[in-house]
Amino acid sequence: xxxxxxxxxxxxxxxxxxxxxxxxxxxxxxxxxxxxxxxxxxxxxxxxxxxxxxxxxxxxxxxxxxxxxxxxxxxxxxxxxxxxxxxxxxxxxxxxxxxxxxxxxxxxxxxxxxxxxxxxxxxxxxxxxxxxxxxxxxxxxxxxxxxxxxxxxxxxxxxxxxxxxxxxxxxxxxxxxxxxxxxxxxxxxxxxxxxxxxxxxxxxxxxxxxxxxxxxxxxxxxxxxxxxxxxxxxxxxxxxxxxxxxxxxxxxxxxxxxxxxxxxxxxxxxxxxxxxxxxxxxxxxxxxxxxxxxxxxxxxxxxxxxxxxxxxxxxxxxxxxxxxxxxxxxxxxxxxxxxxxxxxxxxxxxxxxxxxxxxxxxxxxxxxxxxxxxxxxxxxxxxxxxxxxxxxxxxxx
Numbered sequence: 001x002x003x004x005x006x007x008x009x010x011x012x013x014x015x016x017x018x019x020x021x022x023x024x025x026x027x028x029x030x031x032x033x034x035x036x037x038x039x040x041x042x043x044x045x046x047x048x049x050x051x052x053x054x055x056x057x058x059x060x061x062x063x064x065x066x067x068x069x070x071x072x073x074x075x076x077x078x079x080x081x082x083x084x085x086x087x088x089x090x091x092x093x094x095x096x097x098x099x100x101x102x103x104x105x106x107x108x109x110x111x112x113x114x115x116x117x118x119x120x121x122x123x124x125x126x127x128x129x130x131x132x133x134x135x136x137x138x139x140x141x142x143x144x145x146x147x148x149x150x151x152x153x154x155x156x157x158x159x160x161x162x163x164x165x166x167x168x169x170x171x172x173x174x175x176x177x178x179x180x181x182x183x184x185x186x187x188x189x190x191x192x193x194x195x196x197x198x199x200x201x202x203x204x205x206x207x208x209x210x211x212x213x214x215x216x217x218x219x220x221x222x223x224x225x226x227x228x229x230x231x232x233x234x235x236x237x238x239x240x241x242x243x244x245x246x247x248x249x250x251x252x253x254x255x256x257x258x259x260x261x262x263x264x265x266x267x268x269x270x271x272x273x274x275x276x277x278x279x280x281x282x283x284x285x286x287x288x289x290x291x292x293x294x295x296x297x298x299x300x301x302x303x304x305x306x307x308x309x310x311x312x313x314x315x316x317x318x319x320x321x322x323x324x325x326x327x328x329x330x331x332x333x334x335x336x337x338x339x340x341x342x343x344x345x346x347x348x349x350x351x352x353x354x355x356x357x358x359x360x361x362x363x364x365x366x367x368x369x370x371x372x373x374x375x376x377x378x379x380x381x382x383x384x385x386x387x388x389x390x391x392x393x394x395x396x397x
Contacts, residue, residue, distance in 0.1 A: 019048040019294035032192035040177040075108030076336035083118035084383035094165040095120040103136035178234040178300040188213040233275035234300040243310040252378030261302030276301035316375035320392040325367030330388030
């Protein structure tokens, strides 16, 4: 598998080796490392994790392309969907983006919010990576007028004081450290990372603790069937606590999550018996999470039924759930595209707009693989676009 991947440079390999040595030391000191902890270290270890170090991650020069990186159409549709909520909540409404990526979404969204006359009091970005935060800051300073930049604030942790507004997260939950579980003789086991006799990383299974076992048994009860022996997949037992942590202080407003995933009965199909975990390295997807730790983005698809349950536990109700293509249509993609097409300076720009639409909408691109979920709390009414509500598929959850 590795032979088909691009070779890392000397600096990249040294970076990965540094993280690998840290992982070896921790495993040697504390014993087998739960896979979720390994994934957390690979993605977020200070100065060494994938999202904590300095290499370009987003866009054509990075490892993957997210919807905001394609252009302004995605952000324009998100703003169309949520700006009536911001308007209803008034001058004290804030907008909170979880994980700002390259800053592309914030740039496009602030421009669209200004054009719609629905600027929030503050545009907040919860970004744990100092490297990404600096990239976002530089991008926004270079591309936004001072008046818009003045509204942007970066947070180290979720708001502790009660607030009102909109929380938005694009491709965030797939990067939460996932627990890998497997079944053996009807019992739940949890995947761990250990060292072999030569100090190399390898995966092994150990009996699951009560939290992981309970989460798996809950899924089995909901599905009405037990997992077969040998079945392996991912689960996020921490998801209810995470949602409460990031949104517990949102007393009135809307949360919008966009990510790739499935409803539970599709996530845990019998034939999907090795889960959904993937590694991404320079636009190559592969299935070896132990390869070059720190240089790969590790992700697992989202169980949107679990996200709905976590939202309910935190006091939110599901306002809508639908594939990304239907969400964008319901949020006015046609008009957003026409406006952008009219303003395009040349034929090349118009071509790029049409390519954006294809990537965002085609079933084999992002249109069906990505899903959108809106959760609401504390609103007297739900002023979402009628076309969006009409396309709701929440009954599938």
